[in-house]
Amino acid sequence: MSASIHEADSQTGLPQRPHDGLPRVAGPDSGEVFTPRAAPGDDLPTFSPLYRQIKARLLRALEEGEWKAGAMIPSEGGLARRFMVSQGTVRKAIEELATEHVLVRHQGRGTFVATHHEERAQFRFLRLRKDTGGLPATESRIIECRRCRPPAEVARELRLRAAESAIFIRRLLSVDRAATVLDEIWVPAGLFRGLNIERLEAHHGPLYALFERNFGVTMLRAHERLKAIACPAEQAQWLGLAEGSAVLLVDRVSTTYNDQPVEVRKGYYLTREHHYANELL
Amino acid sequence: MSASIHEADSQTGLPQRPHDGLPRVAGPDSGEVFTPRAAPGDDLPTFSPLYRQIKARLLRALEEGEWKAGAMIPSEGGLARRFMVSQGTVRKAIEELATEHVLVRHQGRGTFVATHHEERAQFRFLRLRKDTGGLPATESRIIECRRCRPPAEVARELRLRAAESAIFIRRLLSVDRAATVLDEIWVPAGLFRGLNIERLEAHHGPLYALFERNFGVTMLRAHERLKAIACPAEQAQWLGLAEGSAVLLVDRVSTTYNDQPVEVRKGYYLTREHHYANELL
DNA sequence: TAGTGGTCTAGACCACGTG
DNA sequence: ACGTGGTCTAGACCACTAT
Numbered sequence: 019m020s021a022s023i024h025e026a027d028s029q030t031g032l033p034q035r036p037h038d039g040l041p042r043v044a045g046p047d048s049g050e051v052f053t054p055r056a057a058p059g060d061d062l063p064t065f066s067p068l069y070r071q072i073k074a075r076l077l078r079a080l081e082e083g084e085w086k087a088g089a090m091i092p093s094e095g096g097l098a099r100r101f102m103v104s105q106g107t108v109r110k111a112i113e114e115l116a117t118e119h120v121l122v123r124h125q126g127r128g129t130f131v132a133t134h135h136e137e138r139a140q141f142r143f144l145r146l147r148k149d150t151g152g153l154p155a156t157e158s159r160i161i162e163c164r165r166c167r168p169p170a171e172v173a174r175e176l177r178l179r180a181a182e183s184a185i186f187i188r189r190l191l192s193v194d195r196a197a198t199v200l201d202e203i204w205v206p207a208g209l210f211r212g213l214n215i216e217r218l219e220a221h222h223g224p225l226y227a228l229f230e231r232n233f234g235v236t237m238l239r240a241h242e243r244l245k246a247i248a249c250p251a252e253q254a255q256w257l258g259l260a261e262g263s264a265v266l267l268v269d270r271v272s273t274t275y276n277d278q279p280v281e282v283r284k285g286y287y288l289t290r291e292h293h294y295a296n297e298l299l
Numbered sequence: 300m301s302a303s304i305h306e307a308d309s310q311t312g313l314p315q316r317p318h319d320g321l322p323r324v325a326g327p328d329s330g331e332v333f334t335p336r337a338a339p340g341d342d343l344p345t346f347s348p349l350y351r352q353i354k355a356r357l358l359r360a361l362e363e364g365e366w367k368a369g370a371m372i373p374s375e376g377g378l379a380r381r382f383m384v385s386q387g388t389v390r391k392a393i394e395e396l397a398t399e400h401v402l403v404r405h406q407g408r409g410t411f412v413a414t415h416h417e418e419r420a421q422f423r424f425l426r427l428r429k430d431t432g433g434l435p436a437t438e439s440r441i442i443e444c445r446r447c448r449p450p451a452e453v454a455r456e457l458r459l460r461a462a463e464s465a466i467f468i469r470r471l472l473s474v475d476r477a478a479t480v481l482d483e484i485w486v487p488a489g490l491f492r493g494l495n496i497e498r499l500e501a502h503h504g505p506l507y508a509l510f511e512r513n514f515g516v517t518m519l520r521a522h523e524r525l526k527a528i529a530c531p532a533e534q535a536q537w538l539g540l541a542e543g544s545a546v547l548l549v550d551r552v553s554t555t556y557n558d559q560p561v562e563v564r565k566g567y568y569l570t571r572e573h574h575y576a577n578e579l580l
Numbered sequence: 581t582a583g584t585g586g587t588c589t590a591g592a593c594c595a596c597g598t599g
Numbered sequence: 600a601c602g603t604g605g606t607c608t609a610g611a612c613c614a615c616t617a618t
Contacts, residue, residue: 065594065595093583093584094584095583109585109586112585123584123585123586124584124585125584125585125586126583126584126585126586127583127584127585128583128584128585129584129585
């Protein structure tokens with residue numbers, strides 16, 4: 019424990035006050051701690067518990083790269099001393115980050131920054147499954163990778179300014195040698211300088227692992243919109259289908275810290291021997 | 300609260316031992332408590348923490364109908380006395396059940412058994428969204444409801460015995476007067492005695508709310524498999540489509556307590572102005 | 581053996597909803 | 600004013616991993 023102001027208290031015979039009883043407020047989870055509540059009358063600053071403020075500070079540290087993907091973060095005790103709160107409070111903050119897959123806890127080993135370099139993360143963002151039940155072993159072939167002006171809707175979803183351009187990637191995923199998913203991907207060119215087809219082809223494993231390792235961009239969440247459509251001619255050709263065949267279109271917007279969108283993806287899924295699996299809880 | 304044998308203990312002036320220090324084991328979350336660890340050598344009984352045993356006992360009580368859907372369960376303090384554990388342990392058990400949407404907590408009011416009679420639950424099992432963004436206001440029309448022998452695959456998914464029959468429901472969901480989803484539903488006849496088209500038509504609101512109120516069957520989870528298919532003639536007619544149009548087929552198996560499957564559903568989604576929304580975390 | 585996360589307890593106080 | 604869940608703390612011990 020840090021030899022802090024509080025330590026002095028415990029040297030007196032005082033009843034070891036549990037905590038100082040000050041209500042805490044903060045903007046939407048800013049880093050403020052021990053801020054007294056605003057005068058009664060203003061409403062908006064709304065109550066924010068200590069552990070959420072700690073969570074916000076951990077997120078800020080992660081976003082600023084204090085700990086890289088895959089690295090161990092300090093122990094609960096260490097963080098408790100750093101933030102001047104009890105271990106239990108740090109624990110609750112970490113627990114929320116763990117359920118959001120931002121951190122991963124390992125009993126006896128420590129707490130680590132989640133990474134896409136794992137089997138686990140692999141199928142969190144790929145819901146394709148074989149109808150027979152198993153997980154599909156996919157093989158990726160990069161078709162093209164070029165700088166471009168994205169379609170207006172994609173630019174809006176990526177929140178690009180008018181002048182900004184994107185990098186466009188087209189790739190084909192095959193399962194058991196059979197073309198199954200055609201992905202069309204846009205990412206902001208500014209965030210992925212130097213991304214080209216050679217680097218993509220040199221990489222093996224999930225695309226998000228490459229994004230993470232080479233560009234420091236960690237995908238945390240994605241929102242998907244699914245439709246059944248008649249496959250356009252161009253995409254049908256890559257999938258070896260007749261134009262107009264029914265395909266599953268998966269429209270994805272992926273986000274990193276602060277819900278910042280950093281990837282838009284349109285996936286054309288051939289669902290003859292595969293399906294998109296989803297669990298409703 | 301049950302005035303059980305254990306109550307006597309708290310009347311003695313004992314130092315209220317934190318806990319007895321006995322390691323707890325149990326089968327896969329059976330109701331066993333305070334069972335000492337098996338001799339070192341056998342491995343399988345695997346450690347089960349107290350709060351999971353409490354969780355299992357709460358689940359058993361729920362399954363046995365001790366508290367009906369929508370009802371308030373005893374307070375944390377009351378449950379702690381009943382189960383002879385600390386409030387914090389009960390709290391952790393309830394927390395898990397709340398994240399699984401089995402229970403719902405309301406600060407200042409109490410903890411309640413989750414129910415499908417709420418706006419909240421409505422769209423947890425219906426992922427249909429308008430392309431324009433809003434939630435669709437759906438209107439349901441029952442097409443038919445009859446007892447039948449289900450297809451072999453459905454019977455297997457419902458774990459029906461050879462002699463058991465099912466009830467088949469076909470209904471059409473419309474959004475803004477336009478047919479949008481055709482649902483074909485099978486449920487075990489044994490669990491839904493008396494379910495007929497009159498009762499279905501008399502009911503307004505989510506189907507699962509009717510299942511819950513009239514038959515005591517609470518849907519807790521569902522697994523869905525999505526495919527894009529060419530719409531068969533019969534279903535196309537109900538949706539007002541040309542045969543062979545691309546439709547989204549949503550294959551669902553719903554389960555209640557103990558992961559017991561109690562409904563199989565095939566939904567044919569017209570995704571021209573709507574889509575299936577999914578969040579990847 | 582040392583260090584980490586995991587469990588369990590006890591008690592104080594806060595925020596919320598209802599009388 | 601009361602009862603409920605929500606937060607925070609402190610401390611003990613258990614389980615797991617690495618050295």
